[in-house]
Amino acid sequence: MNQIDAARAGKVTEEMEIVALQEQVEVEFVRKGVAEGRIVIPKNRVRNRSKICGIGAGLDIKVNALIGTSSDRDQMDMEMKKLRIAEEAGCHSFMDLSTGGDIDGMRKQSLSLANVAVGSVPVYQAGVEAIDKKGSIVGMTSDDLFETIEKHAADGMDFMAIHCALNFDIIHTLQKTGRVTDVVSRGGSFLTGWMLQNQKENPLYEEFDRLLKIMKAYDVVLSIGDAIRPGSTADSLDQSQIKGLMVAGDLVKRALAAGVQVMIEGPGHVPLNHVKTTMELQKKLCHNVPYYILGFLATDVAPGYDNITGAIGGAFAGMHGADFLCYLTPAEHLGLPNEDDVRTGVISTRIAAQAANVARKRGHVINNELQMAKARVGMNLEQQLQRAIHPEVLKAAMKNQKNDNHHCSACGDDDCAMQVAAKYFGIA
Incomplete structure (x- = not known):
């Protein structure tokens, strides 16, 4: 029985008790939140670890870090150091975004060393392997994609960013209305190219029930990736973003009905005057599930200081209901982060979360x-x-x-x- 099934059956799990103790709330508050989808507890059933956290309404805002190898820098030892630094700096989770080298080995290293929740983006690995084996991402098959997702789940990933809220209707809207920065999500760009070249619907959207079966089997939190997020403040709250949010809301409803824990990933570049509206739309359209913020970047013109722009936007987002902040480092838009960048990113984002928690009057x-x-x-x-x-x-x-x-x-x-x-x- 997974967390959401237990909660709906009126049962309190060990993880719910831990979250209630950490957050200084009644365990019934946590159980009810999980049952209704307002709280998620990222904890894959096959993996044991020392630190459990809850994400969602009525809880402290959590902070996520990012690590991972790439074709430009395949140094697993460095990523191991970054993982330890991120945990020491106080992150509640991190995501392994590896796209180069021994991706399977890197994921297993991350899971073996981590004391906190770990997430991934399976389409990255599926896309890279399609390039290696078939010469192009467009050669990837639906089975390739779902086999990679199941492999990540079986290895122990606690949450996964899955770009399922992307379909041809959204792409056609983007083509019709235009944008300054088009598609900036890596997973979104992989899938957009695949769909246009093959003239096939996004398999993650079309075969959503297949995805839900995997998530439920391992009790993985489904993080609906924002494939169409704005990559500049000029694109914030445009038609494509809103349409993507509406599709995400429909998928959230299906996930909750299937007994799958789910949260929404949110837009990157958002001016401060759009933050409140963005948060209200997400909560309304997506049935009040937790919102995982990628930023918000409050301005586009501060390369080298995006840990600050992200902290400013993240604090505003948290004040208006965001539940989970992904860090930004000073290396954002410049290159790959080093160990010092990771530490700075985590601490900057924790400051933003603290400021928002104060505004939310967490006792x-x-x-x-x-x-x-x-x-x-x-x-x-x-x-x-x-x-x-x-x-x-x-x-x-x-x-x-x-x-x-x-x-x-x-x-x-x-x-x-x-x-x-x-x-x-x-x-x-």
């Missing part, structure tokens, strides 16, 4: 903010280290102090303004 989150403020007034370094998102930075700063006192840039060696005021008003 334990607000209490942590309050305790940090009190620790600063009391110059309690140990408490500050316990509360900080990235305490290593604070530790490094303390090593550079001239003495044991904690000085900040505002006061330097002078008396701390907070302490002076606290003593004067009798609240020290």
Whole structure:
């Protein structure tokens, strides 16, 4: 019995209990959320790991990282280091997006080392193998695609991005209306090219029931990939995006009816004035299932700093209901991220999630903010280290102090303004 079947039968699983404890909510809240599709718990039935998380309404916002080999950089040792760095920096999950080298070996390495949920995009491997064996992605068959999906599920993937909400109707809309950036999703571009060349419907859409059987058998969370997401702020909320969201909503309904945990991947480039509308449309059209945000990138003109643009957009998205934020690193739009980029990406996105959790008035989150403020007034370094998102930075700063006192840039060696005021008003 998978998570959603158990929840609908009124049964509480061990994973639900863990999530309830972590989130400081009643376990019945989690069970009901899973039963109704508002909460997912990524946990493949064939894989054991130490950390479980829940994603969805009424829970803290979670953060996802990305790793993976490519034809340009096939270094499994580096990806192993990036995985460890991402976990140390506090990610709740990561996705293995490998497209080069030993893809099967890389996936098995990731699953063997990971303590958190792991996701993948099977069409990447299916497409690359079609190029290697048949000379082109367009030579890929429906069976090739579904066999790859089942292989990832059998290996233990907890969630998968599947680009099933793409069909000819959407492509024709895109051709008719036009776009600045056309199709920027890698999986979306693979499938668009395959469909146009072969003049066949997307097999992930056409054979959706076949997909659901695999997801349900292994209790994999289906993450409906946004194949038609906007790749620039100019394309945000255009006809193609909205039509794709409507198709996704229909598939969500079918997935929930089949007893499959499901979430939606969301658009990348979204100006801040579109965030609220985008979130409301997704929740309304897709039956309030969790929303996995790819960004949002709030501006297009900050290459080298997209961890910041993504954090700004992600914080706004979280404030308006996003449940899961995929990190962006400083290397976005520039090249492949290194270890430092991964750390920066995770921490930047955790800051965005924290800001959104405060805005959503998550009780334990607000209490942590309050305790940090009190620790600063009391110059309690140990408490500050316990509360900080990235305490290593604070530790490094303390090593550079001239003495044991904690000085900040505002006061330097002078008396701390907070302490002076606290003593004067009798609240020290």
